[in-house]
Amino acid sequence: MGESSVPRRLPAVLVPVEGESFASWLSRAAADWQLAPGEAALALGLECRPGVVVRPLLFGVTLSRRSLRRAGAATGLGARDLHAMQLARYAGTALELAGLDRPASEPSLAVLGHQEWALFTASRACPKCLAERPVWPLWWRLGIAAVCPVHHVLLVDVCRRCRTRLGQGYNGHPRGLPSRRPEMDLSRCNNRRPAGRQRKAGLCDQKLAALPATPVPAALAALQQRVLDIADGQTEPRVAGRTVPAAEFFAALRFTTAVARLVATDDDLAACSFLPDEAAEAFTAEQHARQRATRGGVGTQMGAVPPAAANAAAALALTEPVLLGPGRRSGSDLLSEWIGRAVARRRTPGKGDPLRAVPRPACLEPLVRAAAPPATRVAGASPPAPLPWSPSPQTICPTSWTPTTTPTCWHPTCRVRPRPAGAVSPPCAWPASWAPRAGSRPPATWPWTRSRPPERPTPWSSGSPTPTRSGTAPNGSPGGTTAAASSTTVPAAGPWPR
Structure with missing residues (x-):
């Protein structure tokens, strides 16, 4: 048949049934x-x-x-x-x-x-x-x-x-x-x-x-009809008590289902009184299969299509309180609880964020943003806390410091600005990964200073005088910054590394 040719008119044509594929x-x-x-x-x-x-x-x-x-x-x-x-x-x-x-x-x-x-x-x-x-x-x-x-x-x-x-x-x-057998019984499967x-x-x-079919309660059948009416444009959908477009409703359905797949528990399934046991077992089996999966793929994606009708029934029953509930409060409480579980899972070391690839609808954005803190760049990381100025048992700045001087630390990662005279806090914190190990010898040059630091008691020497926690050396002389001093001042907050 050519590009512009048109087939001849067939003599008799069946009229399609309303809604037929x-x-x-x-x-x-x-x-x-x-x-x-x-x-x-x-x-x-x-x-x-x-x-x-x-x-x-x-x-x-x-x-x-x-x-x-x-x-x-x-x-x-x-x-x-x-x-x-x-x-x-x-x-x-x-x-x-x-x-x-x-x-x-x-x-x-x-x-x-x-x-x-x-x-x-x-x-x-x-x-x-x-x-x-x-x-x-x-x-x-x-x-x-x-x-x-x-x-x-x-x-x-x-x-x-x-x-x-x-x-x-x-x-x-x-x-x-099929194109080889004209006679086909429409009451049979007819798969090749x-x-x-x-x-x-x-x-x-x-x-x-x-084919066997599992009976379900009338409430689940009514829920299916409500969703179909939204898909056909016969009903205006409402999410969390607010009218939204039909496309946004189904986007919210997919996102909420993804969250439920990630964190829903047996108690959440038991709360769905109209969910048959076959659907609950299928949903649980799908969760376990995702947890045991060692490789990624379509089956492990949280936003994938439900693999069977039983999984789709579980998705409708779990998301019904959030999307089609009578009030905004009940849906927001349940979604906040699920989002809290998802955030706790994301904070676990070795766990990423499986919901990152699932589009988040605008109608659920306020609820999700109120329940979830901003995501970090590293999976399992906690929000950063401010570094204390006082040196810890494993971190101490090797530069000379006294309450009346303003030295400059030459550590490549130090962000300390020159402090005015009279400052009572050390200029920086020495990274714990640079702490000297017991039994090792001090390096000839120090990467964080322009010259060798003054002599001071270290874990490598055993006969050095014991440092004091005041601003004076053991011999009673004031702590200084010259290389001839036998001991230097140690900040009052924090012991020497051991």
């Missing part, structure tokens, strides 16, 4: 035309990547202008109807998909899959919904899809027979469409599985209605 509609239309889904995609004139497997560009995510024009001419459906079946429908609310309307942006879909909460190459499903009719709603492909609001069950992610995510098509080629030891390559024949 493009992959679901294409499978139903292909079955009605007695074609394989791959052949139906070619009949619609969709742009595909070159190869044996039919792989439409950005299949189910968005349609390029050329694919939109060709599909509209072949089916008679309007651009609005075709766009409503793509994930781009949630752009600006639950997802951020700017710049994906060009075919050249296809390689960036893998990177986008690590940033946005969506299933770009698969789908979750409700077995009870599919038992009624073979229609896959579009919202099942969102990362927040966890519970069916109609049947009050957890969604299913993986086929128990082929061990592949539902709706993935070819096992080794996501977004690939490779050949095994005791089976041939073919389509998975698992009955979707027979």
